[in-house]
Amino acid sequence: MKTFLTTIKIFLFIIAVFIIQLDCVANSGNVHIEPQLEQPFMTGLDVLLEGNCSHLKGKKVGLITNQTGVTHRMVQNIDAFIKSENVNLKAIFSPEHGLFGSVSAGEKIHNKADTIYGVPLYSLYGNNKKPNKDMLKNLDILVFDIQDIGIRSYTYISTMGLAMEAAQESGLEFLVLDRPNPLGHKKIEGNILDMSFKSFIGRYPIPYVHGLTSGELAKMINEQGWLESGECDLKIIKMKNYNRHVNYNDLGMLWVPTSPHVPNANTPSYMVATGIVGELGFFSNGVGYTTPFMTLAAPWINANKLAEKMNLLGLEGVTFRPVNYKPYYASYRGEDVGGIHIYITDQDKIDLILVQFYFMQEHNKLYPSRSPFIQASKDQLDMFDKAMGNDIIRKTFEKNFIVEDIKSILKTGLDDYLIIKKQYHLYD
Numbered sequence: 555m556k557t558f559l560t561t562i563k564i565f566l567f568i569i570a571v572f573i574i575q576l577d578c579v580a581n582s583g584n585v586h587i588e589p590q591l592e593q594p595f596m597t598g599l600d601v602l603l604e605g606n607c608s609h610l611k612g613k614k615v616g617l618i619t620n621q622t623g624v625t626h627r628m629v630q631n632i633d634a635f636i637k638s639e640n641v642n643l644k645a646i647f648s649p650e651h652g653l654f655g656s657v658s659a660g661e662k663i664h665n666k667a668d669t670i671y672g673v674p675l676y677s678l679y680g681n682n683k684k685p686n687k688d689m690l691k692n693l694d695i696l697v698f699d700i701q702d703i704g705i706r707s708y709t710y711i712s713t714m715g716l717a718m719e720a721a722q723e724s725g726l727e728f729l730v731l732d733r734p735n736p737l738g739h740k741k742i743e744g745n746i747l748d749m750s751f752k753s754f755i756g757r758y759p760i761p762y763v764h765g766l767t768s769g770e771l772a773k774m775i776n777e778q779g780w781l782e783s784g785e786c787d788l789k790i791i792k793m794k795n796y797n798r799h800v801n802y803n804d805l806g807m808l809w810v811p812t813s814p815h816v817p818n819a820n821t822p823s824y825m826v827a828t829g830i831v832g833e834l835g836f837f838s839n840g841v842g843y844t845t846p847f848m849t850l851a852a853p854w855i856n857a858n859k860l861a862e863k864m865n866l867l868g869l870e871g872v873t874f875r876p877v878n879y880k881p882y883y884a885s886y887r888g889e890d891v892g893g894i895h896i897y898i899t900d901q902d903k904i905d906l907i908l909v910q911f912y913f914m915q916e917h918n919k920l921y922p923s924r925s926p927f928i929q930a931s932k933d934q935l936d937m938f939d940k941a942m943g944n945d946i947i948r949k950t951f952e953k954n955f956i957v958e959d960i961k962s963i964l965k966t967g968l969d970d971y972l973i974i975k976k977q978y979h980l981y982d
Contacts, residue, residue: 595805598731598791599699600625603634611640613694618647618717621655622701622810631699632671643673644692649700649713650679651813658814683754684716687724695727701812702768703822704737706747707755707941714768715757715775722786730790732769734805736819739765739798743826743907746967747943755940761971762907763826774978798981815846823898824848826906833937836926838891842884849877850913851893853886854921861894863916871903872896907964911957918955927952
């Protein structure tokens, strides 16, 4: 009898283990993509599609998008629109880097009259950065659905603003399908843009890291009177189950590279840390290698010495490793360079913009005759100043190469901005 009961227990145990294993196998593919929220997260596109695109019914639609305009199941918005009985897609518009995100930064893109989608494709990074009346003549509404990265110098927000102006001038509605900010909302950094340095990499008086979603920023641009045309007929499809405190990596979204050198959702943090000094072309910042925006290096730098100096600063939230590599393209293509590999461990504890200035400070101690500002061309200095939002920071810093000299300047206008931006929050 004991033997029989023992056999039954063993049998039941094996069945239980088998069921658990089946459950694990069934769910193993979802481990890393389930959102850490009470309810499933939805982008503005997901919300629009959930409502069967009713907002677009009976309207001739122009869609401003690129490869990032996908649903949570990775369906491209263009395909979803074409399949929807409520969407009459008449034109597609693409920003810098093109419809598929494959074109290098700064490279002009041309229009295409015939596309695989059966509608014209207009480039907003070629002869026109703003849609003209011929492009818009058969439309009732412009829909903006592009993943932004939360940085002032990233041109997608300039594209959005110019398209809002064009919509107002042509009497069209403008609809933003909102998406999350990968840098989050706590991180606000950098001086407010001095409007005398207004350019396509800085069009609005906001800080370098603005802490808003595209929808919130569109609302701010519209209602603050920053559109040259006056306010447009703006509507925003909000995200569902999103808040200002959630981390992007907890949303359950799969990242689509927003441009060739933004391969993952952590890259924007490193862009803030090295992207501005990268405009000088004097240091490799990993663009052209396997670590875009994660390194700062040059042929003459002793990696061990510089990494040691950087770590001795005791900066919280970041650490540095000596690195040597050979860029495949861009600055110092095919040359051996040495420098630092940056590891951001807690972006809430470090002023990301200052990382590149600390690097230049310590670099100047080791190599005082190699000033990046003296070596840079006028065009490179202009791009640095435009990205920075003024020329005061550069002119102040290059006198002594001391970070403390510019800390207060980097906060110019932030107190007022923090008050103003709260009016445009769409999420708690």
